[in-house]
Amino acid sequence: MKKFESKKRHVLPGDFITTAPLRLQGNVVLEGKRVIATSIGLSDVSADSVRVIPLTGVYLPKIDDLVIGTIQYIFGNSWFADINSCYQGMLLGQDVFGRGSYPTTSEMKERLDNGDIIYAKIANSDRQREPLISIADQSLGKIDSGELVKISPTKIPRLIGKHGSMIQSIEASTNATITVGQNGLIVVSCDETNGLLKALAAIRMVDEQAHLVNLTDKVKKMLESDGV
Structure with missing residues (x-):
């Protein structure tokens, strides 16, 4: 095993990071008093914790994350967007038109159509269904160019x-x-x-x-x- 004691190093699974009594945050395990990496990444040792920042991985939605998505299709009163995840982001029509609104498909397409890019926030996510996304905040919405x-x-x-x-x-x-x-x-x-x-x-x-x-x-x- 290689031994790493400085704060940030490129580590492989099985590499020894430190022996300090620190809180384990992620991608590390404790073997006796030795903190060992469990994934490829950067070791990150702080004053009270240790983790490995992985260099590969997939996006799992978390509430309040800011994400970019591409509208894929409209179903019912919702848009569904590719958010670079195993899940699609679901944007409710009422998030754009207001509560109690029942826009037609053509009205929805006038606001956001297939291929449009949006900047959104994860409003709800329980990993049992598609996460809800929102563009209600002033800083969010359709991205027109770029x-x-x-x-x-x-x-x-x-x-x-x-x-x-x-x-x-x-x-x-x-x-x-x-x-x-x-x-x-x-x-x-x-x-x-x-x-x-x-x-x-x-x-x-x-x-x-x-x-x-x-x-x-x-x-x-x-x-x-x-x-x-």
């Missing part, structure tokens, strides 16, 4: 960075507007072609190299370069 990008949902925290530092750096360097879904879907909008390409390249870099400790410096260097 490039849709898909990355592993487990890489989203790395893309956002501490206190939003990574995503803010990418936006500031490219003049792009980046809408991030916790389900691994992202929409990038930019009036300048070079800015758009650089923003997309930065997102791909995070997706492919999230395991690197010096990723922030690599992204910054790429953004400051002349090429893409």
